[in-house]
Amino acid sequence: MPSSAPNYSFGTIDNIEAISEVIFAFFVKFLQSSRGNRLSQRYGIPLHVDASLGGFILSIMERCDFAVKSFDFRVPGVTSISCDVQKYGFAPNGTSLILYRDSSLLHHQYFCNSEWPGGIYMTPTLAGNRDGCAIALTWATLLYNGRQGYTERIEAIINTVREIRTGIEKCPHIQLLCESDVATVVFTTRGLNVYALADRMNKLGWVLTTLQNPPAVNICVTLNHTKSGVVDNFIRELNMACEDLVLNSEFSQQSRTAAIYGQYHFKKEIFF
Template identity: 35%
Template sequence: MECQAVFWIPYVVTAFVAVHLVDVFMRNGFSGVLKALAKFIICLPGVDRLVRAFTKREVDGFMSNTFEKNTQKAADVVTIPQKGIAIDELRQELVALKAGDGTQVEDGRLFAYVYTTEGPRMELQKEAFSMFTNMTLSDANSEHAGIVNAYVEAFMHDNALNPMVFPSLRKFENEVVSMTANMLNGDSKVVGSITSGGTESILMAMKTHRDRARSLKPKITQPNVIAPASIHPAFEKAAHYFNMTMKHVPVNKQTLICDVAEYEKKIDSNTILLLASAPSYPQAILDPVEEISRVAERHNLPLHVDACFGGFMLPWVEKLGVKIPKWDFRLPGVTSISADLHKYGFATKGASAVCYRNSSIRKHQFFAFSGWSGGLFVSPTMAGTRPGGHLAGAWAALRAMGQDGFIDMARQLMDTANKMKDGINRIQGLQVLGKPLMSAFAFASNDKDVSIFGVADVMEKKGWKLEVQRNPDSVHCTILPGHIKSASQWLTDLKEAVDYIRAHGTDTKQGNSAIYGMLSVVPSDGIIDNFLVDLFDEIYKT
């Protein structure tokens, strides 16, 4: 009977395939049948290798014909220069790269990608863009800011959607990724993409690891991700968008660090990704990434490190001699890292990097669709159109600063942060939370007569814009170049604010005290979420 059953198997399979192909033909015609057959053939043992060999040969040929003779070809490995490049030299490079792109919009020979008008209206756009570009640079770096701004303007309408049309943008992106990867102690295999900001970098990392898990573990239909409770809300957004579940590990109330044993207990058969922060934004506390990396290795799971906040600060702080636990690609369990160029990379707003240990991981980030009547479509990140100006600005920012510039800025900002932390701890009623290792911190009240939100309200009236936080109630401070000269006055005003609140109490009918006082008595975060949605619905009405 067994032999007879085996004898009939090929006929059953053939009948099944035939019925399926007839169904495909009825729905999609002959072209649909061909596509279905192609998908079936690719799945056969050994065929996949042949297909990949064919596509690699075609890709190599295309790259050779398109880029090899192009002077804007990106180098294999690029590092942030030891010394910042002179402004005039950078300006000459950028002018040459812009001219080398060939077809310009004003020539009337480009039929897609750029929609602009020339003349006074264009000049007004450039002025407005420059006026509202958010640069976090000190007065001493005004020349640096000028070169970055000038070439953000020059490339602002160029479109990175098609790197063949604007080869300079490809060079900028590849070299910025290479400089970032090298700073993060990645080897020559590390690859990545430039995105519009930390949120998009996080979205891309989550999407990439979800799709990679689909490929490697197709039986997982309800993927989950493990993270400390202090992880950035952008991961919550990504989980919401991509149908994943976030599993949070509480952090210790004193150290603000999660217990790694509890972290590991959260892992189950549906876990596809581990997360950690370097550091977390609220209190600038570095997660135990070394220990989580070992957990990732034990369970054969990828680990993404969110260094959007600290990625361009921690490496330079470490070079200053501060003992920073390892958190980057030096750890074998770390699979990907996000780091914002427009924070401590001092690039213009709209630039972040997401880096992966190798290309086989990053390929799951890309989206391709060949069935469109408008031509072949492929997009590396969430956005289709990507403004070239931010790529140019990031490239110019890293090369203008140089490693010496980053180290010098880190020294000044750390000195200022330490001065402010020491000053806070000397004010009766306040304390810095945890042990932050970089140029940021949070502080809270340790006196029932001193409302931290009341202090923030008084400081607001004195002209300071403080970032108030919940869980625990506190104030967040990111130290920027402008604070180097304002730190002493800030500490004086802070002491006066605390004394005022202790003497007069808090006005609970206005300001942060009113909002956070209301939120503190609401029993459900869901109600608070609804409040925030309704608030923004009103804010963004004409």
């Protein structure tokens, strides 16, 4: 059973404790069935937590006394957790890890496909076909930052998230969509094309990720946003971009992103 801590689009964490309880209830019911205890143990349902985006930041947020929803092995049903060290662990790209509750689960990850047309293929070490450089750099990054370094950086990022949210709440043309659990701010527009707004902001140098269902954008807050004056500049230019769209409706018509999303939904209605 997959779960997210958090999901990429909105930065919200699934109710992993509730999912675990549902799985446990299924276990109990299965134990009471005629199949017996042996089969229920053999065919138990693992609960995986995809913490690719939030793995590092959530663990540090707790050390900073921020409220954090339960997501790790302290939840009884969680059997595995994945985390991208390249994100808020600040390691090189392509470095991720997966944790298992016990070694018996780890052995299910090993496999050999003898029917592959390319012949029998196996790698003898944990690194697989990856070079050792990324692993060494990741380890060096962890040692360089240390607990204190990560704590200071994550605390600054979360405080910046709150500053951005406060600034956006004062924008008359912007509406926050949700309260993210990590370093993501998600918002949409009131009466304006949100994709056109994203294009305007991107031209000003701000990286906003476009979303759909509903149409929205998010901004992943990083260390760069914690620098002095960055939040004020972002809010000021966000308001300026909104005013540009209000005064010049043609900007929405010229938006390439808006055209792409509009064309997609038009074709979806026709063909699907």
